[in-house]
Amino acid sequence: MKSREQPLSEPVSAGGLMEAKSKDFYSEAQLFVAAIRVHEHSHAAPPTLDDIVRMLSFSAEQAGFVSRRLEELGIVEAVASSFGTRFFIRDHRKLEEIPRGELGRRLEEEVKKFQDMQKTITRRVESFHAEQAGKKKNMFAEMEKKLKEEIEKKSKPPT
Numbered sequence: 001m002k003s004r005e006q007p008l009s010e011p012v013s014a015g016g017l018m019e020a021k022s023k024d025f026y027s028e029a030q031l032f033v034a035a036i037r038v039h040e041h042s043h044a045a046p047p048t049l050d051d052i053v054r055m056l057s058f059s060a061e062q063a064g065f066v067s068r069r070l071e072e073l074g075i076v077e078a079v080a081s082s083f084g085t086r087f088f089i090r091d092h093r094k095l096e097e098i099p100r101g102e103l104g105r106r107l108e109e110e111v112k113k114f115q116d117m118q119k120t121i122t123r124r125v126e127s128f129h130a131e132q133a134g135k136k137k138n139m140f141a142e143m144e145k146k147l148k149e150e151i152e153k154k155s156k157p158p159t
Contacts, residue, residue: 026098028066031056033075033095036087046079046086065110073098 023031035055039047047055053063067087070076077090 024101025066025069026095026100028058028062029070029075029095029098032063032066032070033089033092036076036089046088048084048086052087061111 032052035052036047039045039051039055043051049060049063049067052058052067053060056063058066067076067078071078073094074091075089075094077088078085079088
């Protein structure tokens with residue numbers, strides 16, 4: 001008798017439903033602060049961004065974005081030392097001020113803003129190069145004109 005292959009089912013979490021990979025900022029902030037607490041408890045030391053990335057399976061960009069926003073909001077503090085930048089919880093109560101369900105400024109939006117800014121800078125640089133090339137061309141044309149005038153003066157017989 002042949003065995004029938006069953007289709008693989010979707011992975012499920014302990015609650016029975018797989019959560020979406022993209023969470024709102026409130027959820028990401030809660031996870032980030034929880035990761036700091038768990039790491040401090042487990043290792044008796046504050047975590048680095050890499051520790052948090054590994055614990056939460058966030059991308060480095062996503063974790064960097066979340067950490068910067070949490071610093072802006074005064075929820076966490078990043079302290080640089082000779083052993084790397086470590087994260088501390090400054091005021092966990094401010095987490096509740098973050099609107100729930102709001103996607104807010106997402107990483108993709110930040111990347112788009114950065115790319116737009118880079119395009120603007122590139123356009124400015126190109127414009128500057130074109131302007132400089134025009135100035136250089138005009139300068140050489142003027143120098144050539146003056147040299148021709150000098151040559152004509154010297155080549156004319158004195159009258």
